[in-house]
Amino acid sequence: MESSLRERDGTERKAHKEYLEHWKDDQFAALQGDPTAEAALDVDRFVTKYFLDSQERPYRTKTEDPMVLRTRRRSHDVLEDVTCRIRGLDVRHYDEHGIGIVGWDAGMNRAIDAEFTHLVASVDDPVRLPTVESNFNVLLFLTKYFGVRFDHDDVVAIPSEKKPTAVVLLSSFNNDRWLCEVAEGKSRFLGGKTIELSNRYIDDEKVPEKKNLGLSDPSGRKFSHIVVGWDPERVAAEVARIETAKRDADEERTTGRSSFIQITKAEEMERWLRLTEPHRQYVAQKQELPGDLTLSDLPGSYIVRWDGEGREYSYPHKASDVLTLDILPNQKRRTGIQQVADGLTASFQFGKLEGTMLLAMSRRDVRVLKAQQPKDDDEYDEEEKEEVSVPEPGPEQEPVTAGTKRKFEYDPEFELRHRRGNAAFAIRKRMRIEETAVAEVEDVPNRVYLQFAYRDVPGYTHDDPENLQIGHLDFFTKSLASGTMMVPAYGSEPQPFTIYKVADEPSTLVAKQPKEWRRFDGKQFGRW
Numbered sequence: 245m246e247s248s249l250r251e252r253d254g255t256e257r258k259a260h261k262e263y264l265e266h267w268k269d270d271q272f273a274a275l276q277g278d279p280t281a282e283a284a285l286d287v288d289r290f291v292t293k294y295f296l297d298s299q300e301r302p303y304r305t306k307t308e309d310p311m312v313l314r315t316r317r318r319s320h321d322v323l324e325d326v327t328c329r330i331r332g333l334d335v336r337h338y339d340e341h342g343i344g345i346v347g348w349d350a351g352m353n354r355a356i357d358a359e360f361t362h363l364v365a366s367v368d369d370p371v372r373l374p375t376v377e378s379n380f381n382v383l384l385f386l387t388k389y390f391g392v393r394f395d396h397d398d399v400v401a402i403p404s405e406k407k408p409t410a411v412v413l414l415s416s417f418n419n420d421r422w423l424c425e426v427a428e429g430k431s432r433f434l435g436g437k438t439i440e441l442s443n444r445y446i447d448d449e450k451v452p453e454k455k456n457l458g459l460s461d462p463s464g465r466k467f468s469h470i471v472v473g474w475d476p477e478r479v480a481a482e483v484a485r486i487e488t489a490k491r492d493a494d495e496e497r498t499t500g501r502s503s504f505i506q507i508t509k510a511e512e513m514e515r516w517l518r519l520t521e522p523h524r525q526y527v528a529q530k531q532e533l534p535g536d537l538t539l540s541d542l543p544g545s546y547i548v549r550w551d552g553e554g555r556e557y558s559y560p561h562k563a564s565d566v567l568t569l570d571i572l573p574n575q576k577r578r579t580g581i582q583q584v585a586d587g588l589t590a591s592f593q594f595g596k597l598e599g600t601m602l603l604a605m606s607r608r609d610v611r612v613l614k615a616q617q618p619k620d621d622d623e624y625d626e627e628e629k630e631e632v633s634v635p636e637p638g639p640e641q642e643p644v645t646a647g648t649k650r651k652f653e654y655d656p657e658f659e660l661r662h663r664r665g666n667a668a669f670a671i672r673k674r675m676r677i678e679e680t681a682v683a684e685v686e687d688v689p690n691r692v693y694l695q696f697a698y699r700d701v702p703g704y705t706h707d708d709p710e711n712l713q714i715g716h717l718d719f720f721t722k723s724l725a726s727g728t729m730m731v732p733a734y735g736s737e738p739q740p741f742t743i744y745k746v747a748d749e750p751s752t753l754v755a756k757q758p759k760e761w762r763r764f765d766g767k768q769f770g771r772w
Contacts, residue, residue, distance in 0.1 A: 310347020310355035523744035552739025570750035599698030617761035697764035
């Protein structure tokens, strides 16, 4: 039984092998004599067809001229493994050019010479031609450009009278190490002789000079040009020409870049002057009242120039995209037994940021104003059990506001949970320094403090449980002010901005539908 199964299995294997061979024969015949496709399909059949007789012995007269395979496929390695077992059959690879040459050794040099000659027609840029030729075959390159001859024993013969001029090679030259060996006489093709060529390597930092090619191995260097020649003076002259051309090109690029920057700045300034025309008209028509700045001077509509991250949004091409700040008039009301803090609310649209801003004449008023902003019903339910306590924080305290009736207290463990490089840590440290500085003086004239809640446009709101999103405005006049805002998403550095008043009333849309704080504080988003 077992013997019968083994016999049947052997018969099936033999039949499958015969079928596979017939299938390969049909596929090979269908290629209609395309050597490249035949070698890619089956190297053994290719070699047998063109270089072996029926007994699989070398048959030199069957295909006398070497065959050029124009392919980038990985059949070259397999082809080399097959040809190395056949005496006299040679194969050369030029993967950069997608060429493989296979044939008898007697005619291999003729085929290589022919392909080298064809490179002239295949390269469009004459400047790149020497580089392409040197990458293809260094010996033929030396013969063509420097008159270095090689006899049938590959022994070099250097011309003694007239020598060609310098030749420029580009950075894509990849036979650098091999050419160094040629220059030092270490190559087996030179019979121990040395080619006294001078060369220079050109890069962006410095230009090292080598009297003889190959005195030091430049492999791994980043260079833009190699200049090679018999005459060191001509090599130096060519180097000077290339360096001058590179320097002129760099200066032209720098000049063009500077001109572009100047044009861009001029266009931005022109757009900004056009956008701020309403502010200049407002100032011309409005007579500013004397006296210190008060909250009653702030309500109105403002144009904003943002000089922080993303400043390009401050110079829109369309007036409808201008950055705006609308400050609403103070509407005092009573909630229970406590009066709302003396402060103002505002709506802002700063390019990709939009939200609500609270403004007051002191930090304390800003914090109280935030604590007393309208909340949702579930927020009140969570805070009913806590006492109302709004003490004045000292320099060592840090305000943490969670609602109307929560205490302002500084969490000492916060700093332990954050590294020094953390943006939130840096902002909190800056806040403590600022509060200490403010406490040392009685007042900062014409300064308005602010805190804000915002969201990305389009995007999510940014929760601020640690009260990091703060800032201030210093008014030069009652219609012009500059200040900073701490935006943790942009890092620990304050973001500067300037506001220009254009009207005494906020925009109609903001006045009718003011943006409440709870829309942007992030609590609604994270509650459910």
